[in-house]
Amino acid sequence: MKQPDSIPSDKQHLSMTVQRYRPEQDDAPVWQSYQVPYDDSTSVLDALHWIKEQQDSSLAYRWSCRMAICGSCGVMVDGTPKLGCKTFLRDYPKGLKVAALANFPIEKDLIVDMNQFLHHLTALKPYLIGQPSSASEPNRQSPEQVKRYQQFANCINCGLCYSACPQFGLNPEFLGPAAIALAHRYNLDSRDQGKAERQPALNSKNGVWSCTFVGFCSTVCPKGVDPAAAINQGKIVSTMDGVIQWFSPKQLDTTPQEPTS
Amino acid sequence: MSRKPYQPSMPANWWLKHPAYRFYMLREATVLPLLFFIGSLLYGLYCLSQGEASWLGWLNWMQQPWVMALNALALLASLFHAFTFFRLFPQVMPLRLGGRTLPASWMVAGQWLGVLLVFLALWWLLGGYHGSN
Ligand code: SF4
Ligand code: FES
Numbered sequence: 096m097k098q099p100d101s102i103p104s105d106k107q108h109l110s111m112t113v114q115r116y117r118p119e120q121d122d123a124p125v126w127q128s129y130q131v132p133y134d135d136s137t138s139v140l141d142a143l144h145w146i147k148e149q150q151d152s153s154l155a156y157r158w159s160c161r162m163a164i165c166g167s168c169g170v171m172v173d174g175t176p177k178l179g180c181k182t183f184l185r186d187y188p189k190g191l192k193v194a195a196l197a198n199f200p201i202e203k204d205l206i207v208d209m210n211q212f213l214h215h216l217t218a219l220k221p222y223l224i225g226q227p228s229s230a231s232e233p234n235r236q237s238p239e240q241v242k243r244y245q246q247f248a249n250c251i252n253c254g255l256c257y258s259a260c261p262q263f264g265l266n267p268e269f270l271g272p273a274a275i276a277l278a279h280r281y282n283l284d285s286r287d288q289g290k291a292e293r294q295p296a297l298n299s300k301n302g303v304w305s306c307t308f309v310g311f312c313s314t315v316c317p318k319g320v321d322p323a324a325a326i327n328q329g330k331i332v333s334t335m336d337g338v339i340q341w342f343s344p345k346q347l348d349t350t351p352q353e354p355t356s
Numbered sequence: 357m358s359r360k361p362y363q364p365s366m367p368a369n370w371w372l373k374h375p376a377y378r379f380y381m382l383r384e385a386t387v388l389p390l391l392f393f394i395g396s397l398l399y400g401l402y403c404l405s406q407g408e409a410s411w412l413g414w415l416n417w418m419q420q421p422w423v424m425a426l427n428a429l430a431l432l433a434s435l436f437h438a439f440t441f442f443r444l445f446p447q448v449m450p451l452r453l454g455g456r457t458l459p460a461s462w463m464v465a466g467q468w469l470g471v472l473l474v475f476l477a478l479w480w481l482l483g484g485y486h487g488s489n
Binding site: 116121124174175198265 | 364371373444449450
């Protein structure tokens, strides 16, 4: 059998224990250990490739770009959410355990069903709203205006922050870190006028107020998005929104059916 | 082939499973010794309203080793909570001056400076009280 070029067989080895879940035969995930060769440049994703090519072609996992930009290779490494392509075996000389991303249903082996996250993301309308599109004039934005939201625009939808969030684990209805960070990103964009459409969901009990600032989402984010900052800045926005609604006579007129019991 | 997704569940002791969660729970647990401290203060206020004997009784009660130990713990806990809170503050309220965000380290330093000033002010006030006695 031909070895992949990146990992010659005379390398040192370590033990990588991988979580398997084969829906046709398993009722719950099981662990399986492999001795994998590695050098300084071997990523967890490289090691998974090696297992699949050399040991067990049935192993299932996601990947695409292998350069930390597509966001598909998220796994738990020793209990911490990581991108497989951005995590290196050299940092785990005593071996490592690789599992499917936490807090999501497992479809097969390391592949999870991220629909809940994507559902929350679409609910918060992460796109420019109310922007006048004119073919002749570009929409101008100053560097300062870009800077206000740029950090939150770096999200690659990898879902690591959802696996890090115990509040999402306990309540999957919580809109969660990345979706709220992206809502915040568009709310901060000078070209956007969609805040009023996003705010009801953000104000709701599954919105920003479900967050207790554990802060682990920001620690694990591979892109420095700092979703915890976005959510907690969102609490200030939500409070201001509530105060404005409280004093707005227009709002009182349009909500006459307040429960009076 | 039909799907059979495995639904994971959070164990009741999830907060013991990762150092990040243990740190978070430690931060939240700082409220417990602080509750004791607030209880002590309220008890003192009540004793104050009951006359001198009761007040002196409270002073004695406060000097018991176990009460002093718990209140020392409350002091440590509040300092630790302040440490975590001051670090989070720049994330929640980034200050912008002339289109630039103030470095987080400056804001953290500023908050500790505030603590120091309050501490010195209290020191001065209480010192003045002792001096006039
Ligand atoms: S906020 Fe960070 S961790 Fe969360 S999905 Fe986006 S890039 Fe991934
Ligand atoms: S393979 Fe694309 S982010 Fe890892």
